[in-house]
Each structure stands twice: as C-alpha cells, then as structure tokens.
Amino acid sequence: MIRIKEQIVSGLAAYPKALRLIWTNKLTKYLVLPVVLNIILVIAFIFSGVGIGDWINSIIERHTENMNGWIQAGMVAIKIVLPIIFFIVFIFIGGTIVNVLMSPIYTMLSEKAEAILTGNEFPFDAKQTLKDIWRALLIALRNTAKQLLLTALCLLLNLIPVVGSVISICLIFIINAYYFGSGFMDYTFERWRYSVKDSLNGTSELKYLAITNGAIYSLPLYLFCGAFIAAFIGGVSAVAATISQIEIKGKTRR
Incomplete structure (x- = not known):
C-alpha cells in the first residue's frame, strides 16, 4: 500500500516534470489542436448564451404590446447576463467536456511520455489504437456521469x-478532482492492459494521487483564463499522471 504522503508528493512533483518533458521533447504540438478546439468551445458557449438571449427577447417582443422601461431593462439584462451564465456553466462542466473530446489526443500524449521515460516502444496498431480510444471515451463518459450525479447530490x-x-x-x-485524476491515470492503465475493473481498483488504491492530480487540473478552471486553456492543462495532467504511475510502479517493485 502506497502511503498517502507519498502519493500526494508524487502527484505534486509530477507537474513540473511533465512540463519539462513536454517542452524538451517537443510534445507541445500535441496540445495545439486541443487548445484551439478548447477556445472554439468556450466561444461557442458564450455565443450560445447570446443567441438564446436574443431568442428570448424576440419572444418577449412578440407577446408584449407596451414596451415599458422595466421590460426593456429586463431584455437588456437577459442579453448581458445569459452569456455570462453560459460562461460560468462552462467553467464548472467545461473541464469534463474537454476531457471527453480530447481523450484520444491525451491517450497519444501519455503514450509518448511513457516511451520517453521508459524506452518502451509502442508499435502503432490501428485496431488496438481504436480500442484504446474507445475505452478512453467510455471511461471519460462514465466518470462524467458519476461526477454529475455526485455533484447534484452534494x-x-x-x-x-x-x-x-x-x-x-x-x-x-x-x-x-478524483474523477479527473482517475481519467488521466487510466490512459496509462489502459496501455498496461488493465481491464476497466483493474483500472478502477488501481485508481482506488492510488486515490490520493488521483485527487492531487485532478485538483491541480481543476484549480485553474475556476479562473477566467482557465476555461480557455483547460485542454492544455489536461494534456499536462495526463503526462503528470503517467510520470507518477511509472515512479510508483518502480518503487513497489523494489
């Protein structure tokens, strides 16, 4: 059993290591597309708020004969407030959406990181790659469902x-934090050919590592700029999780 302190320290220390690994090995190219898609997603959310606000205002205009000052003020408020609400919603669920959409890229990034760290080669197998991507998507969706349910209860x-x-x-x-970290850790577990059940057990055993990894990913999301760079942070988190898992695996074998 890996001690709690060791898991937390490993999770924290892995992030600067991940940034160095990504930068020195020119893996940033794997994060360009996710970041671009991330920004498009945020903008789409905001403009959805604008569009829905306009739609609501058009309904009000059609059904209101006397447009007094209060109604006009309310319409202006709707147009201003709805985009803000949609952006706030993205802050809370955007990390989950980004992880689901970017899981195929995070899978490849995690694989590259392990190859660099261990020297293990992972020959390209289209069939296996598709299986891994499908599994990553299923895990992401499963975690998302549990996150939303538990969040609603809380x-x-x-x-x-x-x-x-x-x-x-x-x-x-x-x-x-736990479910984000769990998702990032599964990229490595799937490559080690863990079944979904074994992956869940592995994450449960390293729950404090998962929480630490996911917490660092989560914190920037609550900042204004964090929503725009969630995909970048997610890529770093996936690599950080891989680093921690390899280090802990090495220690347990001694």
Missing part, C-alpha cells in the same frame, strides 16, 4: 445554511 447540502454550502463546495471539488 448541491442538496446547500439546503443547510452556511455550513452545508461550505461542505458542498469542498466535496464537489474533491469529487471532481
């Missing part, structure tokens, strides 16, 4: 004033 704690809200926020952050 939101009920807000019915308890103050204390419930604080507990809810903390639990939601930990839950999201």
